[in-house]
Amino acid sequence: MSKINKLISANCGVIRPDSVEDYVKAGGYEGLKKAFTMKPEEIIGEVKKAKLLGRGGAAYPAGSKWEQLLEIPEFPKYIVINADEGEPGTFKDKILLSQDPLRVIEGMTIAGYVFNSHDGYIYIRGEYRAIQKVFRSAIDNAVKAGYLGQNILGTGFAFHIHIMTGAGAYVCGENSALLNSIEGKAGRPRIKPPHLAEVGLFLMPTLVNNVESIANIPTIVLEGGEKYLSYGTKDSGGTKLVCLSGNVVNRGVYEIPFGVSLRDIIYDPELGGGIPNGKKLKFFHLGGQSGPIGSQAQLDTLYCYKALRNAGLSVGSGAVVVMDEDVCVIDYLKGVTEFFIHESCGKCTPCREGNKQIYAILCKLSEGQATQDDMAVLRRLIDTMTNASFCGLGQSATVALNTCWKLFKAEFEDHLNQKCPAQVCFTEQGRGE
Numbered sequence: 364m365s366k367i368n369k370l371i372s373a374n375c376g377v378i379r380p381d382s383v384e385d386y387v388k389a390g391g392y393e394g395l396k397k398a399f400t401m402k403p404e405e406i407i408g409e410v411k412k413a414k415l416l417g418r419g420g421a422a423y424p425a426g427s428k429w430e431q432l433l434e435i436p437e438f439p440k441y442i443v444i445n446a447d448e449g450e451p452g453t454f455k456d457k458i459l460l461s462q463d464p465l466r467v468i469e470g471m472t473i474a475g476y477v478f479n480s481h482d483g484y485i486y487i488r489g490e491y492r493a494i495q496k497v498f499r500s501a502i503d504n505a506v507k508a509g510y511l512g513q514n515i516l517g518t519g520f521a522f523h524i525h526i527m528t529g530a531g532a533y534v535c536g537e538n539s540a541l542l543n544s545i546e547g548k549a550g551r552p553r554i555k556p557p558h559l560a561e562v563g564l565f566l567m568p569t570l571v572n573n574v575e576s577i578a579n580i581p582t583i584v585l586e587g588g589e590k591y592l593s594y595g596t597k598d599s600g601g602t603k604l605v606c607l608s609g610n611v612v613n614r615g616v617y618e619i620p621f622g623v624s625l626r627d628i629i630y631d632p633e634l635g636g637g638i639p640n641g642k643k644l645k646f647f648h649l650g651g652q653s654g655p656i657g658s659q660a661q662l663d664t665l666y667c668y669k670a671l672r673n674a675g676l677s678v679g680s681g682a683v684v685v686m687d688e689d690v691c692v693i694d695y696l697k698g699v700t701e702f703f704i705h706e707s708c709g710k711c712t713p714c715r716e717g718n719k720q721i722y723a724i725l726c727k728l729s730e731g732q733a734t735q736d737d738m739a740v741l742r743r744l745i746d747t748m749t750n751a752s753f754c755g756l757g758q759s760a761t762v763a764l765n766t767c768w769k770l771f772k773a774e775f776e777d778h779l780n781q782k783c784p785a786q787v788c789f790t791e792q793g794r795g796e
């Protein structure tokens with residue numbers, strides 16, 4: 364049986380991305396037409412039955428988020444789609460935005476109808492400049508064809524989509540920082556509560572969803588929540604776009620039903636196809652730099668929210684970065700920490716200073732100068748940053764380090780004794796000579 368199920372990526376690479384004609388021929392806009400015959404509560408009921416969990420990384424149940432926003436009596440309400448996609452190793456929203464933008468637009472329009480919202484914003488990362496052009500063209504064509512803008516499909520409902528551009532800061536993917544950035548303020552996270560459903564964009568009630576989350580909405584409305592749920596597992600509805608990269612034969616984006624094993628994702632010829640050059644797997648990094656690291660022993664874990672959580676892993680953004688036996692854990696973690704030093708917005712001390720201190724200790728480890736006292740400081744830094752950082756960036760910056768600490772304790776000890784099993788540190792190359 365195929366391990367791929369193209370529910371939301373079926374049009375990718377098949378139709379002209381900005382052509383309404385192609386999209387409609389492929390079954391597009393049937394979800395919106397059906398949505399117009401339903402009450403907002405009914406649509407939300409289907410999203411709840413579908414057990415769609417947010418695909419942006421936090422896995423918040425979309426149905427509950429929608430229900431909370433529906434109950435708020437203030438207007439205007441705004442629909443905001445997070446297309447910042449700044450998590451390293453994550454490149455799945457890019458595929459939807461560039462190859463099937465009308466699916467994202469249809470999902471946004473359904474959300475607009477549910478919340479009687481007339482304005483939607485999509486925050487597309489600055490690096491996706493060419494994709495923004497395609498998306499703009501898809502919006503214009505949808506307006507011309509009567510699927511967007513004033514009086515959509517003669518229903519009297521109006522919905523407009525505005526494209527906003529990020530400027531390359533990872534923290535702007537955090538939902539409240541993203542809203543600040545759209546408002547023209549510095550892209551720094553807000554204190555919560557109040558939650559964005561109550562006080563969001565321009566201080567009004569706001570829905571923030573990821574691109575992949577919203578791209579699922581037309582399918583859920585059209586096929587019904589139960590059917591959608593049945594494509595995945597009992598607790599994780601539908602499919603997930605996974606991004607395979609690193610030391611794996613077939614890098615790319617694959618839409619898999621929840622419930623496929625990690626082993627299949629990495630080794631199945633239809634998916635990852637294994638590790639190149641006959642090398643052994645050392646570890647895999649799930650959900651981006653802010654996600655956990657897993658080892659060979661966890662390969663039979665099923666890829667779904669519950670099983671991964673039980674194994675100390677997580678889906679996160681859908682990134683699966685594969686590393687072979689030649690990779691040094693300490694060296695890898697140095698790269699992860701450099702990323703967080705670069706991306707910390709500097710607002711709070713645990714994240715701004717903590718990442719730098721962690722990096723300094725990792726450097727000492729890779730140079731054979733670290734001591735057991737440094738390990739105790741490292742432990743305290745992990746705990747302090749996790750508990751005291753202001754936003755998700757600092758809170759999750761140590762997840763990779765923490766999971767490696769547990770899985771590769773011996774490799775930390777080896778480095779304290781000036782040994783690097785992967786022979787990356789303590790060599791001329793490792794010293795940059």
Ligand SMILES: Cc1cc2nc3c(=O)[nH]c(=O)nc-3n(C[C@H](O)[C@H](O)[C@H](O)COP(=O)(O)O)c2cc1C
Nearest residue numbers: 417418419445448449536537538572573576755756
């Ligand atoms: C530092 C940081 C970066 C984030 N980057 C993204 C991102 O690029 N795209 C995204 O959809 N969510 C990102 N998130 C998660 C968002 O805050 C939010 O949970 C998400 O957009 C909600 O959509 P969903 O419920 O559909 O997943 C990020 C969170 C943090 C803390």
Ligand code: SF4
Nearest residue numbers: 709710711714754757
């Ligand atoms: S944890 Fe603090 S310093 Fe780090 S990105 Fe968030 S607000 Fe900024």
